[in-house]
Amino acid sequence: MTISLGSTYATYSYMAKNSEKVLAQEAADPINARETAYYKANIEKVKTVDDFVNNYQLFNYAMKAYGLSDMAYAKAYMKKVLNSDVNSSTSFVNKLSDDKFKSFAKQFAYLKNGTLPYSTDITTVVNKFTQQTMEENAGADDQGVQLALYFKRNASTTTSAYSLLGDAALWQVMKTVYGFPDEMANADIATQKKAVDAKFNVKDLQDPEKVDKLLKRFTVMWDVQNNTSSDPVLQLFDTSNSYVSTGVSSSLLDLKYGG
Structure with a gap:
């Protein structure tokens, strides 16, 4: 299904x-x-x-x-x-x-x-x-949906930045939301943990409301980066559009999707 x-x-x-x-x-x-x-x-x-x-x-x-x-x-x-x-x-x-x-x-x-x-x-x-x-099945049609569902299911069992870094699916969500670069993987694990802790409090994953807020942002950003052709509204958020600055796009992403 x-x-x-x-x-x-x-x-x-x-x-x-x-x-x-x-x-x-x-x-x-x-x-x-x-x-x-x-x-x-x-x-x-x-x-x-x-x-x-x-x-x-x-x-x-x-x-x-x-x-x-x-x-x-x-x-x-x-x-x-x-x-x-x-x-x-x-x-x-x-x-x-x-x-x-x-x-x-x-x-x-x-x-x-x-x-x-x-x-x-x-x-x-x-x-x-x-x-x-x-x-x-969700992932076969939209990987972003699968990642979000997986993150929601596993968020409360994640107790440290090491847990996020060690799970490819959890880390993909965090990379998308917080913009951690791929090159970060070249650093030692302690340095990577420090970078995560500087941007995100892992204890927030014990709060369902904060997890839901994070996943709303993730799904919008995933659409921006991967699915703009599927929804005309999302084209407004496309950071590749020369008429929309990166700063403006970031501000828009802080808004609730749809207005």
């Missing part, structure tokens, strides 16, 4: 405001519904990590739910993740920089003991699958 209202701002605003409805529509999609039904009917039949990883349909469903689809081919690697002790600082999974692996290992830790998942475990994976599928 895809939704497109002609601009990143309009599409994201609609999806954020109507998230329950959008997710329900995604879950009801025939392909998604079949995959979810299979997962629910079969996940309790696997008793070991090997059983799980070797069941293509179950494993791929779970991997997609945690945003790890691109690693579904790496079965040996994922076995090491799943067999890791998430409570040990020296375990394999805790040495990985991407927290998605740790979340995945925690979710399926019961497989190491040969026990069954709780109903809440199954519901958690299904909900994550639906959310992830919705975001990926």
Whole structure:
């Protein structure tokens, strides 16, 4: 299922405001519904990590739910993740920089003991699958919408500038809003953190209202940089237009989109 209202701002605003409805529509999609039904009917039949990883349909469903689809081919690697002790600082999974692996290992830790998942475990994976599928479908039509949805979902778990710098999607949103240059990646990580902290208080990500304000600005700026041809109004914000100065454009972007 895809939704497109002609601009990143309009599409994201609609999806954020109507998230329950959008997710329900995604879950009801025939392909998604079949995959979810299979997962629910079969996940309790696997008793070991090997059983799980070797069941293509179950494993791929779970991997997609945690945003790890691109690693579904790496079965040996994922076995090491799943067999890791998430409570040990020296375990394999805790040495990985991407927290998605740790979340995945925690979710399926019961497989190491040969026990069954709780109903809440199954519901958690299904909900994550639906959310992830919705975001990926949005991104196929408009990457800016996918980035905004991802940022909104992960903002409250982001506790430092290092978290922003270490996540490509979160950082893309910050780069777009605050104009951090690509060349900044050449600096050491401490210098990059200092630059972020100078412009943005990461504690603001714990405030939903501030996150919403940031994402409104991001979606407008994404439209300015990528989608001006899709909406005549956005052409007014196009900084490549010689009749509009950069300063004026910046001032306009501080206004609420639409007036």
